[in-house]
Amino acid sequence: MPTKLADDIDEIITDPRTYGDEHLYHQAFASLRAHDPVHYCQPANFRPFWAITRHADIMRVELDAANFLNGPRQFLVTIDDENMLEAQTGSKNFARNLVAMDNPDHRAYRALTSAWFGPKMIAQLEDKITELARETVDRMVAMGGQCDFVNDIAAWYPLRTIMLVLGVPPEDEPLMLRLSQKVFGSTDKDTGGGDGMASMVEAFQAFNDYFSAVTADRRINPRNDVATILSTATINGEPIGDDERNAYYLIVAAAGHDTTSSAISGGLLGLLRNPDQLAKLRADPALMPMAVDEFIRWSSPVKHFFRTAVADCEIGGKQIKAGDSLMMCYPSANRDEAVFEDPFAFRVDRFPNKHVAFGYGPHLCLGQHLAKLEMRILFKELLARIEDIELAGNPAWVEANFVSGLKALPIRYHA
Ligand code: HEM
Numbered sequence: 182m183p184t185k186l187a188d189d190i191d192e193i194i195t196d197p198r199t200y201g202d203e204h205l206y207h208q209a210f211a212s213l214r215a216h217d218p219v220h221y222c223q224p225a226n227f228r229p230f231w232a233i234t235r236h237a238d239i240m241r242v243e244l245d246a247a248n249f250l251n252g253p254r255q256f257l258v259t260i261d262d263e264n265m266l267e268a269q270t271g272s273k274n275f276a277r278n279l280v281a282m283d284n285p286d287h288r289a290y291r292a293l294t295s296a297w298f299g300p301k302m303i304a305q306l307e308d309k310i311t312e313l314a315r316e317t318v319d320r321m322v323a324m325g326g327q328c329d330f331v332n333d334i335a336a337w338y339p340l341r342t343i344m345l346v347l348g349v350p351p352e353d354e355p356l357m358l359r360l361s362q363k364v365f366g367s368t369d370k371d372t373g374g375g376d377g378m379a380s381m382v383e384a385f386q387a388f389n390d391y392f393s394a395v396t397a398d399r400r401i402n403p404r405n406d407v408a409t410i411l412s413t414a415t416i417n418g419e420p421i422g423d424d425e426r427n428a429y430y431l432i433v434a435a436a437g438h439d440t441t442s443s444a445i446s447g448g449l450l451g452l453l454r455n456p457d458q459l460a461k462l463r464a465d466p467a468l469m470p471m472a473v474d475e476f477i478r479w480s481s482p483v484k485h486f487f488r489t490a491v492a493d494c495e496i497g498g499k500q501i502k503a504g505d506s507l508m509m510c511y512p513s514a515n516r517d518e519a520v521f522e523d524p525f526a527f528r529v530d531r532f533p534n535k536h537v538a539f540g541y542g543p544h545l546c547l548g549q550h551l552a553k554l555e556m557r558i559l560f561k562e563l564l565a566r567i568e569d570i571e572l573a574g575n576p577a578w579v580e581a582n583f584v585s586g587l588k589a590l591p592i593r594y595h596a
Pocket residue numbers: 243279280281291298343432433436437438440441444477481482483486511537538539540541542543544545546547548549551552
């Protein structure tokens with residue numbers, strides 16, 4: 182642990198390249214927690230913000246939604262990109278999706294789909310998801326003992342699941358994958374094209390065009406899917422706006438699989454690097470729910486979300502002013518020594534595991550039950566049918582500072 186904060190810590194935690202190196206960003210957050218847990222950041226080319234790195238402070242802010250708003254600033258965007266966005270769309274901010282909304286809108290919009298994503302409805306998908314998990318492991322078996330787990334396996338299975346829930350046909354899945362990689366991995370040359378906001382705006386437009394057509398279809402041919410709910414949704418007797426509807430589709434479609442796929446590959450890497458933990462999980466499959474929470478804590482695919490302070494206040498001894506932005510650094514909270522015993526140890530039986538990888542409070546991830554169910558089913562199937570899994574090359578991480586995880590995980594195995 183460095184004895185003081187690095188002089189360029191503000192640049193380190195905002196630079197997308199930092200997130201391409203798991204040790205680098207965990208070390209940066211560990212030094213922030215130790216030396217300045219509520220740190221005022223003024224990186225070049227970003228509007229200033231407070232980096233909130235301790236678990237307790239993040240929970241406090243996220244629980245107090247009346248005093249810390251989700252809109253309008255959602256995640257790190259460079260000043261150049263904000264200006265480009267404004268030139269193209271007339272606003273420095275993205276369309277109002279669920280995470281960017283505050284009450285009363287947030288409550289009303291979340292209620293539209295909350296039953297769909299609740300534990301009861303999600304449990305009804307178990308058979309279908311089990312079938313998808315079997316097909317996924319069949320594909321792994323057919324690949325003959327070697328694959329890139331991220332691109333061949335983990336990218337597809339959560340995508341299939343969320344498209345099933347949304348009601349998007351399988352032939353459109355490659356398009357959905359390409360577009361969401363452009364949204365989240367826009368700063369990485371391998372995933373998004375590396376040209377930042379231009380890539381992102383292009384992907385948003387393509388998502389909007391695609392889902393406008395889906396809406397038109399569901400109004401004529403309603404089905405039992407989330408697309409039909411969104412196409413016909415009303416709030417206070419009025420149909421919801423086109424922008425809000427498209428932003429809703431986008432957050433469910435994009436946030437619904439990239440995150441889960443990163444947690445799946447991050448979890449597998451954790452098991453491969455810790456063979457004793459893999460053996461423990463194989464010996465006692467009842468540990469699976471705990472293991473899945475550990476995979477999610479360990480990988481923390483969402484690196485931050487922002488909040489905006491409504492009034493002057495104090496957090497961790499620092500004076501925050503009304504209008505200041507706060508960055509909730511989830512991977513940092515999930516390695517917080519004050520909450521987790523031996524936080525850098527990967528333990529499939531970690532309990533309790535109060536990670537905040539799904540956020541906390543009223544915006545707590547809508548898809549958390551779905552993500553956990555998918556992961557439990559896949560790993561059960563995978564561990565039952567695949568043996569002697571080992572790394573067959575170096576893992577690599579996406580260089581992106583918002584939602585990111587592994588971009589390559591070469592493995593060798595026996596079916
Ligand atoms: C391991 C996988 C996942 C992780 C790590 C994750 C993480 C997160 C985080 C950190 C938030 C913000 C919470 C906050 O601000 O307090 C969030 C919100 C959200 N997530 Fe997830 N997510 C995952 C899977 C999913 C899935 C499968 C869906 C599919 C529906 C989904 C849909 C959403 C939506 C719609 C929101 C906005 C909720 C709101 O603002 O009310 N996520 N997620």
